[in-house]
Amino acid sequence: MAIITEEQDSSNSSAKRPTKKPRLKPPSTAPISSNPNPFTFWFYLTISVSLVTVIFVTISSLSTHQDPKTWFLALPANLRHHYSNGRIIKVQATPHSDSIEVFTVRDGPKDSSHNVLIVHGLGCSSYIFSNVVKSLGKKGVHAVALDLPGSGFSDKFVTVVEHKPMGGFGRLVEMYNEIKEKGVFWGFDQLVEQGYVNYDHEENEIRMSKVEHLNAIELGPEEMGRVLRQVIDTMGLKPVDLVLHDSAFGLGANWVAKNLGFVSSVTLLDSTSNQTAFPLWVLKWPVVREVVLGFGFVFQKVIQTCCLKSGGGSDSDSHRLLLKGRNGRKSVVGMGKKMNSSFEIAEWGELEGVKDLPMQVLWSEEWVEQGRQVAGVLSQATFITHSGGRWPQEDTSEQLAESIHEFVSKIPKPIKVAEKKEPIPEHIQEILDEAISNVHHGFSSHDHGHDHDHGHGHDHGYPSGYGLGHEYS
Incomplete structure (x- = not known):
């Protein structure tokens, strides 16, 4: 007799019981991973760069279109003091153009036998030579530094x-x-x-x-020569001991070759024919120029790398303000484009008359190899180094002034004086003497000793427009 146990029933019943189906999870809403679109990055990058460019251009336009009075009053005290020590001269860059104002600063006795004219390079101004001018003045030298049109305190537009x-x-x-x-x-x-x-x-x-x-205002070599000629005539500097700094040589060398009677000597101060110490490319690109001129620490880093031996401190910011003010950047860039990049300094040094000029090459120890190359192609030039940078600094101004003074002092005075006045032919002198005697005879017979000035105090110097009423005699 078979016995059926409960376990068998339970096993059979469990076998017949339907199995439960596993619950299905709801479909996930997470995005399906796919390869990133490369155009998304460039889209956001373009938008970001455009936005930054618009911001910087807007800030630059608002800061550079100030009226001259507002711009001047915002300058630091050292720049305003430099302006108060200077004089304004009116010149014409082209024969048929309106006159423009050129800022000059001078020191030393006007009757000195040595007249030094310092011409700065692109990117800086006469402010960088203010201490050199003072040091030369103390040594008895009549020294003048000018702001080229488009730079410093001179007209820029x-x-x-x-x-x-x-x-x-x-x-x-x-x-x-x-x-x-x-x-x-x-x-x-x-x-x-x-x-x-x-x-x-x-x-x-x-x-x-x-x-x-x-x-x-964008000066080329020809316009630069006209400006130099008028400054020399107005201030009575002929014959002048010319100091050409940096890129000023590329702008003024041709004028020197054509006007040897105006020049007594030439000093090339860290100067080459086709290069500028200050990198002009940073003033061309839209975003780069706003960053360099808008932030003092960036500008200081640029000139420390290329121009100054040290950072320059507060002076670096003064250079930035003068370069940025009234949008002088455009003039500097335009003048850089007009420089004669194919100019050969060796050929210039061998030109008739130029090769007889007393000449020295004064160069920074930091970039001494370039100085040796320049002095090597000028057989008549003496080579001297100084401890400053490509742009003069306050701590080297006395050293530069001493080198310039020592050089010009060696130039024989008869050579300089002989250029000042040419002898008048004998037959012309006879005509002049006869005319003068007739004039004196007419005065004595008709005027009977009356005073012809009538108390008006006529001035036979330069017009009041030159130097704002201050004469250069």
């Missing part, structure tokens, strides 16, 4: 007037201005008499509008 044919909207504006000038009743009378305002009468058929805009 000229106003250009253009006449353009007036369009339809311009004619309406002109008609409104004419009614405003002549009165409403004039316009009303025109309407009553003729039924319209007689604005388009025959003489006004073609009306021109006057448009004024500012152009940055």
Whole structure:
């Protein structure tokens, strides 16, 4: 008899019981991973760079279009003091252009036998030579440093007037201005008499509008020579001991070769024919130039790398303010483009008359190899080093002044004095003497000793426009 146990029942029942299906998890909402789109990075990068560029350009435009008075009052005390010690001279860069103002600073006796004119390179100004000028003045040398047009305190822009044919909207504006000038009743009378305002009468058929805009001053070698000539004439520096700093040699060397009677000697101060100590490319690129001129520590790093032996401290920020002020950057960049990059200093040194000029090459010890190359192609030049950088600094001003003074003091005075006055031919002198005697005879017979000045105090010096009323005699 078979016995059925409970375990068998339970096993059978469990076998018949349906199994539970596992619960299905809801589909995940997480995004399916895929390869990143490379265009997304460039899109955001382009947007970021464009935004930064717009910000910097806007800040630059707001900071550089200040009126001269606001810009000057915002300068530090050392720059304002430098300006107060200087004088303004009016020159013409081209024969038919308007006069522009050139800032100069001088020291030393005006009757000195040595007249030193220091011309700075691109990117800096006469401020960098203020201590050198003072040191030369103490040594009895009449020393002058100038700001090239477009630099420092000299004019950086000229106003250009253009006449353009007036369009339809311009004619309406002109008609409104004419009614405003002549009165409403004039316009009303025109309407009553003729039924319209007689604005388009025959003489006004073609009306021109006057448009004024500012152009940055950009000197080339020819314009640079004209400026030097006028400064020398106005300040009575002939014959001059010319000191050409940095890129000033590339702008002024041709003028020296054509005007040997104005030059007594030439000193090349860290100067080459086709290079500038200050990297002009940082002033060309839109974002880079705003960063360099907008932040003092960035500008200080740039000139410390290329121009100064040390950081320069507060002076570096003074150079930045003068370069940035009134958007002088445009003038400096334009002048850099006009430099004669193919100029050969060796050929210049062998030109007739130039090879007889006393000449020295004064160069920084930090970049001495370049100085040796320049002195090597100028057989008549003496080579001297100084402990400063490519831009003079306060701690080396006395050393530079001593080297310049020692050099010009060795130049024989008869050579310098002989250039000042040429002898008058004998037959011309006889005519002049006869004319003078006739004038004196006429005065004695008609004037009977009257005073012809009548107390007006006529000045036979330079016009008051030169130097703001201060004479250079």
